[in-house]
Amino acid sequence: MAMVTAVLHRGVVDSDEPILCADDLGVLRGDGVFETINVRDGRAFLLDRHLARMVNSARRMEFELPPAEELAALAERALEAWRERSAGEGALRLVATRGREHGGPPTVFATIDPVPRERTLPRRDGLRVVTASLGVDADARGRAPWLLGGVKALSYATQMAVGRWAKSQGADDALWVSADGYALEGPTSSLLWLEGDTLCTTDLSSGVLPGTTSAFLLDNAPKAGLRTAERLITAAELKRVEAAWLSSSVRGVAFITTIDGAALDQRPDITAELHKLAGFEVPS
Numbered sequence: 001m002a003m004v005t006a007v008l009h010r011g012v013v014d015s016d017e018p019i020l021c022a023d024d025l026g027v028l029r030g031d032g033v034f035e036t037i038n039v040r041d042g043r044a045f046l047l048d049r050h051l052a053r054m055v056n057s058a059r060r061m062e063f064e065l066p067p068a069e070e071l072a073a074l075a076e077r078a079l080e081a082w083r084e085r086s087a088g089e090g091a092l093r094l095v096a097t098r099g100r101e102h103g104g105p106p107t108v109f110a111t112i113d114p115v116p117r118e119r120t121l122p123r124r125d126g127l128r129v130v131t132a133s134l135g136v137d138a139d140a141r142g143r144a145p146w147l148l149g150g151v152k153a154l155s156y157a158t159q160m161a162v163g164r165w166a167k168s169q170g171a172d173d174a175l176w177v178s179a180d181g182y183a184l185e186g187p188t189s190s191l192l193w194l195e196g197d198t199l200c201t202t203d204l205s206s207g208v209l210p211g212t213t214s215a216f217l218l219d220n221a222p223k224a225g226l227r228t229a230e231r232l233i234t235a236a237e238l239k240r241v242e243a244a245w246l247s248s249s250v251r252g253v254a255f256i257t258t259i260d261g262a263a264l265d266q267r268p269d270i271t272a273e274l275h276k277l278a279g280f281e282v283p284s
């Protein structure tokens with residue numbers, strides 16, 4: 001059960017209360033957008049960046065969201081209730097579906113759940129990843145906007161499927177690789193790697209989701225004496241970099257320990273800097 005549920009124009013409701021109709025397109029088609037946001041000290045980290053990405057996702061999917069201020073107010077209603085119940089780390093989901101099949105406004109709600117310890121352990125222990133083919137070239141999503149590159153749409157069945165496949169291979173997560181060999185992102189995370197003193201992430205032209213965590217880290221990396229770059233890297237090159245990480249709002253920053261079973265070099269000093277920059281608490 002979600003610890004907090006808030007619905008647009010209704011406020012906080014009992015988390016067991018039904019809030020969707022059976023013909024909601026979010027359920028029938030995965031037709032909607034969402035954000036998952038880190039909550040610490042009772043506040044939503046990088047809320048503005050998440051709202052901007054949500055607005056852009058809805059624009060790309062050609063449906064109208066309520067104004068960003070209303071979404072922010074909904075998030076704040078949920079956060080108020082959360083603060084009364086917990087001081088711990090939380091995951092705030094903001095969800096907006098296209099609405100019901102025969103018309104009407106988008107269905108918009110927010111939930112906040114506690115972040116289970118196992119979600120944060122990769123900050124301390126790292127991740128074993130296996131490469132998984134995305135099946136299309138790195139420039140395909142730019143040429144085919146209906147593939148919704150860069151959009152955080154509700155339909156995450158493929159991401160969940162590749163995550164299960166990765167686990168069946170004895171790994172912790174997958175790493176999408178384009179048909180032409182570029183390492184792109186995790187199914188629910190951005191890819192970062194180190195080249196000399198340059199912190200790199202995947203060029204957005206490849207259709208990866210613009211990560212709020214990775215963007216924040218790159219914006220702030222100069223404070224840790226790092227240069228930054230957005231570029232493409234092949235999976236073969238990635239296996240030879242000084243260190244690589246997957247980042248996302250809830251998991252935080254997790255160093256990659258192995259790719260397809262081959263050990264990756266580590267930079268614990270940079271991992272510690274990245275945790276510090278983004279304020280992610282590392283579990284003991």
Ligand SMILES: Cc1ncc(COP(=O)(O)O)c(C=O)c1O
Binds near residue numbers: 186187
């Ligand atoms: C496909 C994908 N890439 C990257 C990310 C990381 O984004 P953020 O740092 O905003 O959580 C996510 C987050 O869920 C994702 O689903």
